[in-house]
Amino acid sequence: MSKSLYDLIDENKKKTYLFIFGFTVILAVLGYVVVNLFHWGIPGYALFAAIIVIYNLAVYYNSDKIALASVMARPAGPEEGMLHNVVEEMAIAAGIPKPEVYVIDDPSPNAFATGRNPSHSKIAVTRGLLEIMNRDELQGVVAHEISHIRGYDILLMTVVGILGGLIILLRDVLLRWGIFFGGGRRRRDSGAGVLVLVGIVLAIVAPLLVFLIRAAMSREREYRADADGAYLTRYPEGLAGALEKIKMYTGKLRRGSEATAHLFIANPFGQDRRDVRGLFASHPPLEERITRLRSLSL
Amino acid sequence: MLAVIIVAIIALAVALMYNRLITLRNRVKNAWYQIDVQLKRRYDLIPNLVETVKGYARHEKEVFQKVTEARTKAMGASSVKEASEANNMLTSTLKSLFAVAEAYPELKANQSFLRLQEELTSTENKIAFARQFYNDVTMQYNISIQKVPWNVLAKLFNFKLSEYWEVPEVERGPVEVKF
Numbered sequence: 001m002s003k004s005l006y007d008l009i010d011e012n013k014k015k016t017y018l019f020i021f022g023f024t025v026i027l028a029v030l031g032y033v034v035v036n037l038f039h040w041g042i043p044g045y046a047l048f049a050a051i052i053v054i055y056n057l058a059v060y061y062n063s064d065k066i067a068l069a070s071v072m073a074r075p076a077g078p079e080e081g082m083l084h085n086v087v088e089e090m091a092i093a094a095g096i097p098k099p100e101v102y103v104i105d106d107p108s109p110n111a112f113a114t115g116r117n118p119s120h121s122k123i124a125v126t127r128g129l130l131e132i133m134n135r136d137e138l139q140g141v142v143a144h145e146i147s148h149i150r151g152y153d154i155l156l157m158t159v160v161g162i163l164g165g166l167i168i169l170l171r172d173v174l175l176r177w178g179i180f181f182g183g184g185r186r187r188r189d190s191g192a193g194v195l196v197l198v199g200i201v202l203a204i205v206a207p208l209l210v211f212l213i214r215a216a217m218s219r220e221r222e223y224r225a226d227a228d229g230a231y232l233t234r235y236p237e238g239l240a241g242a243l244e245k246i247k248m249y250t251g252k253l254r255r256g257s258e259a260t261a262h263l264f265i266a267n268p269f270g271q272d273r274r275d276v277r278g279l280f281a282s283h284p285p286l287e288e289r290i291t292r293l294r295s296l297s298l
Numbered sequence: 299m300l301a302v303i304i305v306a307i308i309a310l311a312v313a314l315m316y317n318r319l320i321t322l323r324n325r326v327k328n329a330w331y332q333i334d335v336q337l338k339r340r341y342d343l344i345p346n347l348v349e350t351v352k353g354y355a356r357h358e359k360e361v362f363q364k365v366t367e368a369r370t371k372a373m374g375a376s377s378v379k380e381a382s383e384a385n386n387m388l389t390s391t392l393k394s395l396f397a398v399a400e401a402y403p404e405l406k407a408n409q410s411f412l413r414l415q416e417e418l419t420s421t422e423n424k425i426a427f428a429r430q431f432y433n434d435v436t437m438q439y440n441i442s443i444q445k446v447p448w449n450v451l452a453k454l455f456n457f458k459l460s461e462y463w464e465v466p467e468v469e470r471g472p473v474e475v476k477f
Contacts, residue, residue: 085420085423089424
């Protein structure tokens with residue numbers, strides 16, 4: 001390992017705060033425009049400031065719940081005893097508290113981790129994953145997720161995913177409003193015009209932001225979680241075998257979305273096609289990950 | 299004035315280093331406690347397992363006796379070295395118990411046996427992973443107190459080297475323990 005775990009944690013925390021700060025700036029500009037537009041004055045600014053602070057706190061404390069809810073994850077019951085056991089084993093290996101365990105009722109094999117720190121972390125796996133993996137393979141997948149938790153990847157990945165998703169949502173709403181006002185009431189042309197303008201700016205910014213998310217979530221992060229996970233189990237073949245099985249499966253996750261795609265261990269939209277494999281791919285190709293795992297010497 | 303500043307800086311450095319050593323030592327203690335929790339869990343599971351297997355394989359007395367003896371010995375261990383040796387012994391007797399169980403098809407179909415088997419497999423894994431973590435933090439701590447200038451501080455405040463949990467030769471390689 002060239003970079004120590006503590007460097008990684010620091011870097012991830014810094015990036016998270018940077019993203020929250022960047023988003024705050026965007027919201028502030030938006031607030032400034034709206035307040036000026038409707039001549040709300042000082043109370044308007046105060047209101048927006050309060051909204052921004054509350055909003056950021058809400059994202060920091062609840063983004064994990066939003067991510068879990070968006071894929072309809074439910075807490076794992078006592079009948080999923082082996083899953084509970086495997087998660088606890090890997091938490092012990094990493095020296096972190098046992099994360100909460102969730103199951104997504106979906107036949108596509110996949111898994112992700114979320115939360116703001118190791119003491120408030122969650123692991124979700126799909127029913128499909130539990131069905132096709134043996135104990136060693138499940139352990140490999142869980143070890144990969146535990147590595148994301150221990151390195152604070154989860155905080156950055158989740159916050160960024162939720163913020164990116166919100167920008168896209170905001171863009172759609174603003175564009176729709178702008179067109180609605182613009183078409184319906186000629187008298188408020190100027191207001192509608194500004195909304196459309198903001199919408200267009202967001203339309204340009206949003207894809208860029210998604211790109212930034214992908215860049216920040218760089219493929220290196222997945223490779224590193226693979227390697228760290230293999231180091232936890234001291235058995236790279238477990239995860240390699242699991243990735244082989246995921247490669248065989250061609251279906252998609254039913255509730256996958258662009259905002260949370262990068263959280264998963266494998267692309268929820270199926271394997272990246274050859275033409276989009278370049279810069280915009282959210283995950284490194286599975287074959288490459290398997291090859292790297294099999295060449296690890298522990 | 300300069301002397302005061304230098305003394306203050308040295309005092310601060312010593313305090314920071316001392317705190318770092320305390321953190322590391324507590325991490326070792328905590329890792330040891332993790333192993334201990336799992337060992338106790340295994341001691342609790344064994345009588346149930348022996349009773350269940352006895353119901354089907356009454357005449358394998360020798361194996362039961364060995365498991366029970368190894369358990370008693372492990373429970374009485376007082377140092378890290380003793381505990382690691384006794385528990386490695388217990389692990390190998392449990393392996394022979396599960397090997398015996400292989401010969402009894404009805405036993406292998408018994409629900410409570412299967413549940414106990416998963417619980418014991420998991421507990422074995424937890425012990426192995428807790429041991430791995432313990433040895434990792436022990437290494438960090440031991441390296442820290444042997445390096446200059448930490449070694450001076452360690453001697454001054456009586457930080458002792460922590461013992462490794464020995465891994466038996468046959469168990470090296472993948473940690474996963476299969477019965």
